[in-house]
Amino acid sequence: MFEAFLSKFVYVLTSSINNGMPVLFGATGEILTEKSGHLNLGIPGVMAVGGISGVIAAFFYGQVPEMNPFLTIIIPMLACLIGSLVMGLIYCFLTVTLRANQNVTGLALTTFGIGIGNFFGASIIKITHVDIPSVRIDATSKLFKSTLPFASKLGWFGEIFLSYRFLVYLGLIIAFIASFILFKTRIGLHLRAVGENPATADAAGINVNKYKYFATCIGSMIAGLGGFFYCIDKNGWSNDTIEPLGWIAIALVIFAIWKPHMAVVGAILFGLLLNLYDLIPALGLNIKFPQGYDKLFKMIPYIVTIIVLIITSARKKREYQPPSHLGLSYFREDR
Amino acid sequence: MTGEKTKKIRDPLFHIIKRGSIVWWKSALIRVSAVLIALIVVAIITLLITGQNPFEMYKAMVDGAIGNELRIWNLLQDTALLLVVGLALTLSFKMRFWNIGGQGQIIMGAVAATACMKFLPGKVPDFALYLIMIASALIAGGLWALIPGIFKAFLNTNETLFTLMMNYIALNFAAFLTFRWSKNSGNNVIGIINRKSHAGWFPEIGGSGFVGRNFLLNILIVFVIMLIVFVYLKYSKHGYEISVVGESEKTARYIGINVKKVIIRTVVISGAICGLAGLILVSGVHHTLTTDIEGGRGFTAIIVSWMAHFNPLYMALTSFLIVFLEKGAIQVASSPALNLDDNFANIVTGIIILFIIGCEFFINYKIVFRKRKGGVS
Numbered sequence: 001m002f003e004a005f006l007s008k009f010v011y012v013l014t015s016s017i018n019n020g021m022p023v024l025f026g027a028t029g030e031i032l033t034e035k036s037g038h039l040n041l042g043i044p045g046v047m048a049v050g051g052i053s054g055v056i057a058a059f060f061y062g063q064v065p066e067m068n069p070f071l072t073i074i075i076p077m078l079a080c081l082i083g084s085l086v087m088g089l090i091y092c093f094l095t096v097t098l099r100a101n102q103n104v105t106g107l108a109l110t111t112f113g114i115g116i117g118n119f120f121g122a123s124i125i126k127i128t129h130v131d132i133p134s135v136r137i138d139a140t141s142k143l144f145k146s147t148l149p150f151a152s153k154l155g156w157f158g159e160i161f162l163s164y165r166f167l168v169y170l171g172l173i174i175a176f177i178a179s180f181i182l183f184k185t186r187i188g189l190h191l192r193a194v195g196e197n198p199a200t201a202d203a204a205g206i207n208v209n210k211y212k213y214f215a216t217c218i219g220s221m222i223a224g225l226g227g228f229f230y231c232i233d234k235n236g237w238s239n240d241t242i243e244p245l246g247w248i249a250i251a252l253v254i255f256a257i258w259k260p261h262m263a264v265v266g267a268i269l270f271g272l273l274l275n276l277y278d279l280i281p282a283l284g285l286n287i288k289f290p291q292g293y294d295k296l297f298k299m300i301p302y303i304v305t306i307i308v309l310i311i312t313s314a315r316k317k318r319e320y321q322p323p324s325h326l327g328l329s330y331f332r333e334d335r
Numbered sequence: 336m337t338g339e340k341t342k343k344i345r346d347p348l349f350h351i352i353k354r355g356s357i358v359w360w361k362s363a364l365i366r367v368s369a370v371l372i373a374l375i376v377v378a379i380i381t382l383l384i385t386g387q388n389p390f391e392m393y394k395a396m397v398d399g400a401i402g403n404e405l406r407i408w409n410l411l412q413d414t415a416l417l418l419v420v421g422l423a424l425t426l427s428f429k430m431r432f433w434n435i436g437g438q439g440q441i442i443m444g445a446v447a448a449t450a451c452m453k454f455l456p457g458k459v460p461d462f463a464l465y466l467i468m469i470a471s472a473l474i475a476g477g478l479w480a481l482i483p484g485i486f487k488a489f490l491n492t493n494e495t496l497f498t499l500m501m502n503y504i505a506l507n508f509a510a511f512l513t514f515r516w517s518k519n520s521g522n523n524v525i526g527i528i529n530r531k532s533h534a535g536w537f538p539e540i541g542g543s544g545f546v547g548r549n550f551l552l553n554i555l556i557v558f559v560i561m562l563i564v565f566v567y568l569k570y571s572k573h574g575y576e577i578s579v580v581g582e583s584e585k586t587a588r589y590i591g592i593n594v595k596k597v598i599i600r601t602v603v604i605s606g607a608i609c610g611l612a613g614l615i616l617v618s619g620v621h622h623t624l625t626t627d628i629e630g631g632r633g634f635t636a637i638i639v640s641w642m643a644h645f646n647p648l649y650m651a652l653t654s655f656l657i658v659f660l661e662k663g664a665i666q667v668a669s670s671p672a673l674n675l676d677d678n679f680a681n682i683v684t685g686i687i688i689l690f691i692i693g694c695e696f697f698i699n700y701k702i703v704f705r706k707r708k709g710g711v712s
Contacts, residue, residue, distance in 0.1 A: 099700075115679075298509045302503045309496055
C-alpha cells in the first residue's frame with residue numbers, strides 16, 4: 001500500500017519537476033530583470049529565440065558524422081545563450097538607453113521572437129537545402145536527457161534526487177545562486193536599489209545603466225535556456241508552444257514574490273498543474289472525463305496565478321510588492 | 336580662464352536633454368526615416384536568408400498588399416479589424432490601465448456571437464437574432480474585462496498580468512468549445528455556420544458585381560466606432576475623467592472624481608468594444624469559430640495604439656501601416672520563388688516595430704554634442 005503510494009508520488013513529483021523546469025529558467029531570468037526595474041514582457045520571445053538557436057545549432061552539429069559528446073552539449077548551449085543574449089541586448093538598448101515604453105517593447109520583442117522561432121522551426125530545412133524531412137535533434141536531445149546511471153539503483157531516494165538530466169540541476173543551481181546574489185551580496189543590494197529607486201542609487205555612486213544592462217542580459221540568457229530545455233524535451237521545435245510557457249514564467253515571478261528560491265517551489269507546482277490532466281491516472285484517481293475536457297484543465301495554471309495575484313495585492317505587505325520602480329525608465333535629468 | 340579648465344576636465348562627448356516640444360515635420364521625418372532604416376535592415380536580412388533581390392521583394396510586398404481590388408479590400412478590412420481593437424484598448428491605456436487582455440476579450444465576444452449563431456436561428460426572428468448577438472458579444476467582452484477591472488479598482492491588483500492570464504483562460508475555453516461544437520467530433524473544426532441560411536451573418540452591401548460587398552459593412556462599423564471613440568475621449572465628461580485618472584489618481588480624487596467607478600466603467604467599455612471586434616470577426620468575416628480567430632490583434636493593437644500616441648485618428652494610419660507590412664510580407668513569404676513560412680511576416684513587422692519604438696527616443700530627447708569651445712548650447 002505504502003509502496004504503491006510512494007511510487008506514484010515519486011512519479012508525479014519527478015515529472016512535475018521536469019515539466020516545470022522551462023518555467024523556472026524563465027522566471028529566474030525575469031526576476032533578475034524585474035529587480036533592476038524592468039518588466040520584460042519579451043520573455044516568451046526570448047525563450048523562443050533561445051530555444052530555436054539551440055535547436056538550429058544542434059541540428060547542424062547533428063549532421064557531423066562523428067559527434068563529440070562534449071561539443072554536442074556545448075555548441076547548442078552556447079548558441080542558445082548567444083541567441084537570447086542578442087534578444088536581451090535589443091530589449092536593453094531600447095528600454096534602458098532609448099528609454100522606450102517597457103510594455104510595448106516587450107510585446108514587440110515577443111512577436112518578433114515567436115516569429116523567429118516559428119519561421120526557422122518551419123523553414124530551416126528549406127533555407128539550407130538539407131535533405132532531411134524534419135528538424136529532429138534526437139541524438140543531441142538523447143545526450144542531454146542522459147542521467148546518472150546509478151540513480152535507479154538507489155530506490156526512491158535516487159528517483160527523487162538523482163534521476164534528472166543535468167539541465168535540471170543547472171536550473172536549480174542557477175535559481176539558488178540568483179537568490180544568494182540578490183539577497184546576500186553587495187551586488188544584489190545594489191541591483192535591488194536600482195530597481196527600487198534608481199535616483200538614490202545613482203546618487204550613491206551606483207552605475208544604474210550598467211546594473212540594468214547586466215541584470216536584463218543575464219536574465220535573458222537564463223530564460224533562453226528555459227526555451228532550449230523545452231525544445232530538448234520535445235526533440236525539436238514545435239510551433240506556438242513556448243509562448244504560453246513564457247507567460248506562465250512571468251506569472252511565476254509574482255507567485256514567487258520576486259524570490260528565485262520561491263520560484264523553485266512554484267515551478268514544481270506549475271509543472272504539476274500544466275500536466276494535471278495527463279497525471280490524473282498517475283495520481284491514482286479513477287475519473288473519466290468526456291473528450292475535450294483536457295482543454296479546461298489547461299486553464300488551471302492561469303486561474304491559480306490570478307488567485308495568487310489577487311491574494312498578494314490584497315495583503316499589502318511591503319516585501320510582497322514588486323520593485324517600486326518597475327516599468328518606469330530612468331532619466332537622470334528628470335528629477 | 337575657462338578655456339584651460341575645459342582642457343583638464345572635459346565634458347562628456349554628448350549629453351541628452353528632454354525636448355519640450357517638437358515641430359510636427361521633424362517628428363514625422365524621424366518616424367519616416369526610422370521606417371526606411373528598418374526596411375533596409377529587413378532587406379539585408381532577407382538577402383542573407385534567401386539570397387533574393389530586396390527590391391524585387393519590396394515590389395512583391397506592395398503587390399501583395401494592394402495588387403488587385405480584392406487585396407485592397409482585404410487590406411482595408413484588416414486595417415479596420417486591427418483599428419477597432421486599438422480603439423478599445425486606447426480607452427484603458429489613456430487611464431494607464433494596461434489592458435493586455437484584448438485577445439481574451441475578443442475571443443469571448445466571438446464565442447458569444449458563435450453561440451447565438453449556432454443555437455438561436457429558427458427560434459427568434461432575424462432582427463432579434465442580430466440584437467441578441469450584438470448584446471451578448473458586448474456583454475461577454477465587457478465581462479472578461481470587468482473581472483480584472485474590479486480587482487484593479489478595489490485592490491490595485493496588477494492589471495497587466497491579470498488581463499494576460501485571462502487571455503489563456505479564454506483561449507482554452509474557445510479550444511474546448513471548438514472541440515465540443517465540431518461536426519465530426521474530435522477534429523476541432525466547427526466549419527462555416529449557417530452556410531445556406533446566412534442567419535446571423537452581416538448582410539452584403541452592393542450587388543454581386545461589387546468586390547467589396549463582404550467587406551464594406553465591417554469597415555463602416557469600425558469607422559463609426561472610431562468617430563465615437565474620438566468624440567468620447569476628446570469632448571465628453573467621461574473622456575475628461577479618464578485622462579485625469581490616467582495623469583494622477585490623487586488629483587482625480589481631489590477634484591471629486593469617483594476613481595473606482597471611472598476605472599470599472601472604462602475597462603468594461605474597453606472590453607465590450609473588443610467583444611464587438613469578436614462579433615465582427617465571426618459574423619462579418621469568418622462565419623465560424625476557431626482558436627486562432629483573434630489573429631494576434633490583441634497584442635498588435637497595443638503597439639498600434641501606443642505608436643499613435645493614443646490618438647484615435649492617427650491610429651487608423653498606424654493600423655494601416657502595420658497591416659500593409661504584414662500583408663505584403665505574407666505575400667512575399669508565400670510567393671513560389673521563396674515559398675517561406677508565413678511567420679516571416681512576424682519577423683518583418685517585428686523589426687519595423689522595434690525601429691519605430693526606438694525612434695520615439697529621438698522625438699522625446701535631443702542629443703547635444705560637446706562643443707569645441709565651452710559654450711552653452
